[in-house]
Amino acid sequence: MPIDWFTYIKGFYEKGLWTKKQVHDVVAAGRITPEQYEEITGDPYDPDSPPSEDENVTNSEQEA
Numbered sequence: 472m473p474i475d476w477f478t479y480i481k482g483f484y485e486k487g488l489w490t491k492k493q494v495h496d497v498v499a500a501g502r503i504t505p506e507q508y509e510e511i512t513g514d515p516y517d518p519d520s521p522p523s524e525d526e527n528v529t530n531s532e533q534e535a
Contacts, residue, residue, distance in 0.1 A: 476502040481511045491522040 480503060483489040491512050498508045498516055505516035514522070 477507050477511075481507075484511050490524055492524050495521045 476497065480489065480494060480497060484491075484494055491514065494503075494508055494511055495516070497503055498505055499518065503511075505518075508514075508516040
């Protein structure tokens with residue numbers, strides 16, 4: 472059974488274990504799609520402009 476990368480990565484990001492940059496990097500590695508990146512982070516995926524390492528605030532933290 473293949474690994475469901477989207478579910479794992481989304482969980483890591485929502486728990487604050489991964490940064491936006493880490494999620495961005497796995498799009499380049501082919502583990503998730505640009506559309507899934509946007510679903511996870513709430514930001515559009517731009518292959519030419521990765522987020523900085525300190526951009527790790529999740530949407531749920533922003534809304535709180």
